[in-house]
Amino acid sequence: xxxxxxxxxxxxxxxxxxxxxxxxxxxxxxxxxxxxxxxxxxxxxxxxxxxxxxxxxxxxxxxxxxxxxxxxxxxxxxxxxxxxxxxxxxxxxxxxxxxxxxxxxxxxxxxxxxxxxxxxxxxxxxxxxxxxxxxxxxxxxxxxxxxxxxxxxxxxxxxxxxxxxxxxxxxxxxxxxxxxxxxxxxxxxxxxxxxxxxxxxxxxxxxxxxxxxxxxxxxxxxxxxxxxxxxxxxxxxxxxxxxxxxxxxxxxxxxxxxxxxxxxxxxxxxxxxxxxxxxxxxxxxxxxxxxxxxxxxxxxxxxxxxxxxxxxxxxxxxxxxxxxxxxxxxxxxxxxxxxxxxxxxxxxxxxxxxxxxxxxxxxxxxxxxxxxxxxxxxxxxxxxxxxxxxxxxxxxxxxxxxxxxxxxxxxxxxxxxxxxxxxxxxxxxxxxxxxxxxxxxxxxxxxxxxxxxxxxxxxxxxxxxxxxxxxxxxxxxxxxxxxxxxxx
Amino acid sequence: xxxxxxxxxxxxxxxxxxxxxxxxxxxxxxxxxxxxxxxxxxxxxxxxxxxxxxxxxxxxxxxxxxxxxxxxxxxxxxxxxxxxxxxxxxxxxxxxxxxxxxxxxxxxxxxxxxxxxxxxxxxxxxxxxxxxxxxxxxxxxxxxxxxxxxxxxxxxxxxxxxxxxxxxxxxxxxxxxxxxxxxxxxxxxxxxxxxxxxxxxxxxxxxxxxxxxxxxxxxxxxxxxxxxxxxxxxxxxxxxxxxxxxxxxxxxxxxxxxxxxxxxxxxxxxxxxxxxxxxxxxxxxxxxxxxxxxxxxxxxxxxxxxxxxxxxxxxxxxxxxxxxxxxxxxxxxxxxxxxxxxxxxxxxxxxxxxxxxxxxxxxxxxxxxxxxxxxxxxxxxxxxxxxxxxxxxxxxxxxxxxxxxxxxxxxxxxxxxxxxxxxxxxxxxxxxxxxxxxxxxxxxxxxxxxx
Ligand SMILES: Cc1cc2nc3c(=O)[nH]c(=O)nc-3n(C[C@H](O)[C@H](O)[C@H](O)COP(=O)(O)OP(=O)(O)OC[C@H]3O[C@@H](n4cnc5c(N)ncnc54)[C@H](O)[C@@H]3O)c2cc1C
Ligand SMILES: Cc1cc2nc3c(=O)[nH]c(=O)nc-3n(C[C@H](O)[C@H](O)[C@H](O)COP(=O)(O)O)c2cc1C
Ligand code: SF4
Numbered sequence: 004x005x006x007x008x009x010x011x012x013x014x015x016x017x018x019x020x021x022x023x024x025x026x027x028x029x030x031x032x033x034x035x036x037x038x039x040x041x042x043x044x045x046x047x048x049x050x051x052x053x054x055x056x057x058x059x060x061x062x063x064x065x066x067x068x069x070x071x072x073x074x075x076x077x078x079x080x081x082x083x084x085x086x087x088x089x090x091x092x093x094x095x096x097x098x099x100x101x102x103x104x105x106x107x108x109x110x111x112x113x114x115x116x117x118x119x120x121x122x123x124x125x126x127x128x129x130x131x132x133x134x135x136x137x138x139x140x141x142x143x144x145x146x147x148x149x150x151x152x153x154x155x156x157x158x159x160x161x162x163x164x165x166x167x168x169x170x171x172x173x174x175x176x177x178x179x180x181x182x183x184x185x186x187x188x189x190x191x192x193x194x195x196x197x198x199x200x201x202x203x204x205x206x207x208x209x210x211x212x213x214x215x216x217x218x219x220x221x222x223x224x225x226x227x228x229x230x231x232x233x234x235x236x237x238x239x240x241x242x243x244x245x246x247x248x249x250x251x252x253x254x255x256x257x258x259x260x261x262x263x264x265x266x267x268x269x270x271x272x273x274x275x276x277x278x279x280x281x282x283x284x285x286x287x288x289x290x291x292x293x294x295x296x297x298x299x300x301x302x303x304x305x306x307x308x309x310x311x312x313x314x315x316x317x318x319x320x321x322x323x324x325x326x327x328x329x330x331x332x333x334x335x336x337x338x339x340x341x342x343x344x345x346x347x348x349x350x351x352x353x354x355x356x357x358x359x360x361x362x363x364x365x366x367x368x369x370x371x372x373x374x375x376x377x378x379x380x381x382x383x384x385x386x387x388x389x390x391x392x393x394x395x396x397x398x399x400x401x402x403x404x405x406x407x408x409x410x411x412x413x414x415x416x417x418x419x420x421x422x423x424x425x426x427x428x429x430x431x432x433x434x435x436x437x438x439x440x441x442x443x444x445x446x447x448x449x450x451x452x453x454x455x456x457x458x459x460x461x462x463x464x465x466x467x468x469x470x471x472x473x474x475x476x477x478x479x480x481x482x483x484x485x486x487x488x489x490x491x
Numbered sequence: 492x493x494x495x496x497x498x499x500x501x502x503x504x505x506x507x508x509x510x511x512x513x514x515x516x517x518x519x520x521x522x523x524x525x526x527x528x529x530x531x532x533x534x535x536x537x538x539x540x541x542x543x544x545x546x547x548x549x550x551x552x553x554x555x556x557x558x559x560x561x562x563x564x565x566x567x568x569x570x571x572x573x574x575x576x577x578x579x580x581x582x583x584x585x586x587x588x589x590x591x592x593x594x595x596x597x598x599x600x601x602x603x604x605x606x607x608x609x610x611x612x613x614x615x616x617x618x619x620x621x622x623x624x625x626x627x628x629x630x631x632x633x634x635x636x637x638x639x640x641x642x643x644x645x646x647x648x649x650x651x652x653x654x655x656x657x658x659x660x661x662x663x664x665x666x667x668x669x670x671x672x673x674x675x676x677x678x679x680x681x682x683x684x685x686x687x688x689x690x691x692x693x694x695x696x697x698x699x700x701x702x703x704x705x706x707x708x709x710x711x712x713x714x715x716x717x718x719x720x721x722x723x724x725x726x727x728x729x730x731x732x733x734x735x736x737x738x739x740x741x742x743x744x745x746x747x748x749x750x751x752x753x754x755x756x757x758x759x760x761x762x763x764x765x766x767x768x769x770x771x772x773x774x775x776x777x778x779x780x781x782x783x784x785x786x787x788x789x790x791x792x793x794x795x796x797x798x799x800x801x802x803x804x805x806x807x808x809x810x811x812x813x814x815x816x817x818x819x820x821x822x823x824x825x826x827x828x829x830x831x832x833x834x835x836x837x838x839x840x841x842x843x844x845x846x847x848x849x850x851x852x853x854x855x856x857x858x859x860x861x862x863x864x865x866x867x868x869x870x871x872x873x874x875x876x877x878x879x880x881x882x883x884x885x886x887x888x889x890x891x892x893x894x895x896x897x898x899x900x901x902x903x904x905x906x907x908x909x910x911x912x913x914x915x916x917x918x919x920x921x922x923x924x925x926x927x928x929x930x931x932x933x934x935x936x937x938x939x940x941x942x
Contacts, residue, residue: 040905048573051795073802076771081805139501206498475539 029301030274033194034098034124042128046075049120050111057106057122062439063090064471067106071125083133084140086126087207089468091165092158092438094134094204095187097127098196100435103323134203143212144171149452152177152234154221157185158434159240159425161208162441163448166465167238168211170449170458175234176215177225183215185242187434189267192294194301198270227396231420236448239407239416239423240441241393243386243431249286253344254382262291262383269298279303280378284353286310286341287383288318293328295381300331308375310336312358312365336375340367344380352376386431393427406430413447414440422448443469505812510804512546512819514784515703515762516677517636519546519608521807522779522819523800526766526787527552527612527638527681530797532586534596538603543797544804547608548600549705549787552585552640553593553629555615559584559646567714567725567734579738579790580714582727584646585614590628597632608785610679614640614652617662622669636676639666639701641692642683642708644735654708657683660695667699677702679764682748684710684741689748693758703762704752705787707745709735738790742768746781753782753827771799772806779819780826838925839917841936842894842910844869844887850907851884857898857908858885868892889913893937 037045049071057067065086073082086093102108102123110119133140151167153160156178164174182188187201209215219225221241230237246261248254260268262285269277283299285292288311299307309328311318314337318325329335338358345352357371388405400408400417407416407423414422424440426432446466449458458466467473512522524547525531525540531548540548561584571577586593601609611629615621629637640647641657648655656662663680670678680696682689684707693704711733715724723731745767752758765783769775770791778786791799816822846857846869861869868891871883887898899908917934925933 038905040903043905053796053798069798069802072771072799073805076773076802076806078772078802078806078809080809081802084805134499137499137501138504140504142503203499207501209498210501475542 030193030269030298032098032197034127036131037121037124037128042074042125045121045125046071049075052111056109056111057120059471060105060109061090062105062433062435063093063096063442064439064468065089065093065126066468067122070129071120071122074125074129079129079132080136080138080140082129086129087133087140088465089442090435090438091162091208091441092187092204092434093126094130094207095158095191095196095201096435096438097123097130098200099187099191099433101321101323101433104321105435134207139207139210141165141169141211143168146173147171147453149173149235150175150233151236151238151448152230153238153240154225154230155185155240155242155425155427156180156183156205156215157240157242157425157437158187159242159427159437159441159444160185160238161205161240162438163238163240163422163424163444164213164441165208165211166442166445167448168208168213169465170445170462172448174213176213177219177221178215178217179220181217183209183217185240185437186263189270190263190294191270192266192298193270194297222392222396227398235420235452237421238441238444238448239393239399239421239427240425240437241389242426244389244392245387246382247384247387249341249344249382249384251341251343253346253350256344256346256350257348258346258350258378259344259380260382262287262295262381263386265295265381266291266298269302274302277302279305282306282308282375282377283379283381284308284310284375284377285381285383287385288313288320289383289385290320290324291385292383293320293324295383296328296333297331299379299381300333304379306334306377307331308334308336308377310339310341310353310355312338312340313360314338340365342367342372345374350378350380353380386426388430389427399423404430410447412443413451414444415447415451419451439469505815506817508808508811508816509818510546510807512785514608514677514764515636515679517547517608517610517679517785519785520606521546521804522783522785523775523803524548524608524610524764524785524787525792526789527610527640528789528793529583530789530792533588533593534600537596537600537609540792540797540800541600541604541607544800545607545797547610547635547785549610549612549638550586550593550597550634552612552614553590553625554585554613554652555621555625556590558587558589561587562727564725564727568738569714569740571740574739576738576790576794578712578714578736578740579793580712580725580734580736581709582645582732582734585612585640594628594632597629597634601633601635608635610634610636610638612638612640612681614647616650616652617656617666619669619672622666623673626670626673630675634676636679636702637670637674638679638681638705639670640681640708641666642681642706644683644685644709644711645732654683654685657681657692657708658686660691663692663695664699667696667701671700679703679705679762681708681766682706683708684744684748684767688751690751690755690758693752693755693761697758697761701761703764703784704758705764705766706748706752707741707767709737710741710744712736737767739768739770739774742774742777746777749778749783750781750827750830753824754830770794772803772810775803776807776810777826779823781830782824782827784819784823834922837919837921838933839915839920839936841913841915843889843892843913844894844896844898845909845911846885846887846898847907847909848884848886850904852904852907853883854903855883855885856901856903860897860901865895865897866891866893869898891938891941 051068055068070082070085106122107119112119150173153176156176167174183205184201283304285295296307339355342356343354352374354374357368358365390405407428422444424444425437510521527549532551537548565583567580568576569578611634615625644654647653680701749765763783764785765778766787769786769788775786858869868888869885871885902908915936
């Protein structure tokens with residue numbers, strides 16, 4: 004359905020107060036769940052490849068053919084266990100992962116120019132079934148006597164918490180916000196995943212017996228030294244900082260938002276409480292900017308403009324994200340940069356200047372300024388790193404770009420008792436990368452605190468999914484007698 | 492207005508279930524065994540299988556030296572729709588490796604995996620001495636049991652072994668007796684399905700004092716003709732031979748034979764290891780419900796590798812939890828008694844098809860199936876054909892429906908067409924009772940005659 008058609012069916016600007024999600028069809032989860040027969044047909048279509056490329060492509064190395072075949076044999080619970088065992092954030096990843104760039108993008112069917120298996124939706128089919136039944140498939144391990152403090156209750160921190168609990172650690176999470184989940188709860192475009200999903204998944208982790216303290220900020224309410232005293236190990240999953248400033252006049256006017264605040268506002272509120280306005284201009288062209296413009300359009304803003312210094316080919320958003328925005332009839336102002344925000348108290352417009360690209364450099368074109376009247380401006384030019392917090396408070400080594408430096412295998416920082424993962428380490432990637440980090444760090448912490456004493460065999464399945472390989476016995480008549488490895 | 496969401500709560504997965512199995516005294520950590528076939532050809536393979544989770548393995552059938560020679564080009568398959576290897580066929584013989592190599596590897600495996608079941612499959616000429624010799628050699632490995640291969644339908648049968656024995660109950664009894672004279676471990680007799688009534692060979696094996704039976708071996712089959720070359724599909728130098736058929740397509744045949752033995756008054760207590768078309772935990776569980784204590788798998792492993800057992804274990808465990816079964820004995824054979832002779836079915840039972848119009852996708856396959864080939868009791872709105880507009884959702888004339896199930900079977904939508912029992916108010920009446928009562932007492936439950 005085109006946007007226009009949708010709007011004409013559902014008058015957004017009506018003054019009725021009692022609107023429901025049904026009055027905002029475009030904000031509903033865009034990808035529908037699978038019906039049972041759809042899941043069955045799709046599961047049967049999966050070839051059950053060995054050493055499957057999808058499993059390799061998934062940063063958490065979920066055994067994808069296995070969970071799909073479990074759906075095929077109607078063992079939905081077993082399927083969900085296969086997923087959550089490898090990825091504590093498997094419920095949200097099923098909806099928000101860039102599958103085109105990961106698992107589905109590597110499906111062998113693409114080699115035939117055929118539609119890849121719909122892995123994301125199948126994954127959702129299985130995890131939804133587990134949530135519906137409300138089953139906790141895992142158990143906290145026998146207490147091992149050690150404690151871990153986790154800063155940040157986002158995907159990285161919660162994933163670490165889940166595996167640490169299974170390994171028998173006592174775990175305390177310190178979270179700045181009043182709700183858990185990090186960007187999973189506050190940042191995902193509503194049409195990709197609603198908050199309910201993120202919170203259900205968090206509940207599954209917390210059910211393992213995690214102590215979580217909300218509205219507790221490292222640096223303000225909490226001193227790093229106290230953490231060091233109190234815990235045997237610390238995991239930092241603090242994500243990124245505020246949106247970078249534009250550094251132009253008028254940034255302080257009413258109606259100028261940071262991308263994350265704008266998105267968070269939409270997620271936190273009933274949709275009819277959000278004024279749609281007339282024109283929104285978004286600065287930036289990454290995936291976050293796409294989330295801003297599509298959601299602005301979907302809450303009913305008639306005109307939404309995206310301004311980017313470079314051209315379409317340079318934008319960092321995934322192709323399918325761009326197509327989503329194009330489908331939402333966003334106005335793209337390629338090769339423009341903001342030079343001033345207009346208005347006295349409240350935003351009334353923005354002044355942009357056209358640019359040209361010379362040897363990859365962006366140069367403003369003299370005399371090409373123009374203005375767009377607007378009532379909302381959203382800054383989406385990337386998030387800053389939490390350099391202040393991390394370098395001053397925690398006293399750990401950061402790289403030039405402000406990312407925490409870690410050991411690739413254990414995710415240990417330059418402070419031996421501190422481990423880190425997620426956006427704060429990789430500079431900003433996906434939920435699934437943060438989840439993989441949390442899992443890896445949990446094992447890293449265990450091996451550091453219990454050297455030479457690896458976790459018991461009940462942990463071997465999820466541990467294999469960290470590197471994504473397992474050893475198998477080689478055929479007798481093959482020349483190499485060493486154990487071979489295969490991807491899980 | 493701010494949103495308020497309540498967190499979800501979770502209940503624990505129900506307690507641990509015990510999959511350990513015992514077939515005629517052969518114990519294994521779970522009921523999933525490799526069948527005697529190429530997957531259980533060598534020690535290294537069997538150990539790799541055990542590493543993946545298989546509970547037991549029946550070694551590829553041993554014979555006397557010199558070992559047989561196999562042809563190259565050995566297997567054929569039929570694909571049905573999108574499904575590869577729905578049926579599988581082979582002209583392989585028993586092991587083509589020297590006897591002492593196999594025996595040495597069996598002993599090694601048994602030593603490394605003391606808790607897993609290692610069963611040695613045997614086939615030698617029908618003489619007492621030959622059987623005595625091979626049984627002693629096999630048992631010297633420390634194996635957990637023996638399986639007598641009376642089933643191989645090709646090659647070996649031409650040499651007076653395999654199905655050539657399995658098709659003659661007296662031979663079966665005689666050979667089982669030879670074996671039981673010396674065997675110290677449990678003996679399973681593997682039956683061929685290439686007979687008219689599997690109860691006779693089963694009874695013969697029992698008379699020979701077998702400890703259990705395993706079935707089915709493969710079914711005589713020709714996989715097809717290549718329409719370009721006019722040669723058999725999978726030909727050896729242009730010639731084919733009938734081979735043994737197995738894989739998903741044979742499961743119903745195997746289930747029938749297992750239930751026949753489980754229900755036969757003479758053999759009902761005979762332990763059974765079920766084989767034939769097991770591809771996932773659901774298939775395996777069906778064999779268990781019909782009276783098998785373990786299941787053996789060949790084709791599905793040949794299709795996907797040893798890893799499939801992981802899903803089988805998970806699926807069976809979760810199903811047992813759902814049904815609150817703690818051990819296999821809680822349900823083995825539970826459904827066997829419900830498979831009865833036709834004459835014991837209730838003629839007064841009535842079921843009719845119901846079409847759920849809210850999920851119907853209007854493919855109308857039920858309509859054409861019933862109209863052309865069943866009982867002409869599904870109708871569509873009368874104006875559909877003229878206008879091509881409006882609904883074409885069919886409905887069932889319940890009065891005419893004979894409850895044959897066809898429409899529900901062709902329907903692609905799960906639970907769109909359901910068969911629903913209708914209370915007739917008539918006391919149950921079986922064919923046996925009806926004929927005993929001089930063909931009286933039957934009340935019509937569906938319309939048998941139309942003018
Ligand atoms: C707008 C937007 C859209 C996105 N869309 C997608 C998508 O569709 N798919 C996808 O896979 N990824 C997406 N991502 C990326 C994804 O959200 C991140 O990669 C992921 O959330 C990183 O997890 P994390 O745990 O490292 O950090 P975060 O999710 O940022 O969590 C960090 C947590 O730490 C807390 N915290 C921070 N500082 C402190 C402190 N000093 N004291 C205590 N607590 C603190 C924060 O409140 C937060 O809860 C998106 C990101 C953005 C910004
Ligand atoms: C290639 C091949 C070789 C086989 N060899 C033997 C054998 O040596 N001894 C035996 O008892 N059964 C043999 N079988 C039969 C299997 O053990 C099994 O009974 C049959 O394949 C049915 O099971 P399935 O449907 O799981 O394949 C063989 C089957 C195949 C496909
Ligand atoms: S499966 Fe292996 S042995 Fe068989 S034909 Fe192929 S390569 Fe040869």
